[in-house]
Amino acid sequence: MPKTLKDIKHVLDSNLGKRLTLKANGGRRKTIERxxxxxxxxxxxxxIELDQEENSFERVSYSYADILTETVQLTFFDETSGSMALSGQ
Incomplete structure (x- = not known):
């Protein structure tokens, strides 16, 4: 897991356009998966542009600090190598 905000931004910049699964803390022991x-x-x-079949809204945004504090966990999917996790694992 990247240790600084700059490292997190660099990793995300290199993964632009890739599919991902988002797990976010929704408060009151609720976890949101999209x-x-x-x-x-x-x-x-x-x-992040969300899949329209599953969600009622189109886009969500988070700060890099959310990844650093593990409030948000992203898992990127790559067709050639399977899946890789960005944070929390």
């Missing part, structure tokens, strides 16, 4: 594509990265946040 799937989609990493669409964009900005200096402080990243944007």
């Amino acid at each position: 799937s989609g594509v990493l669409a964009e990265t900005y200096p402080a946040v990243f944007v």
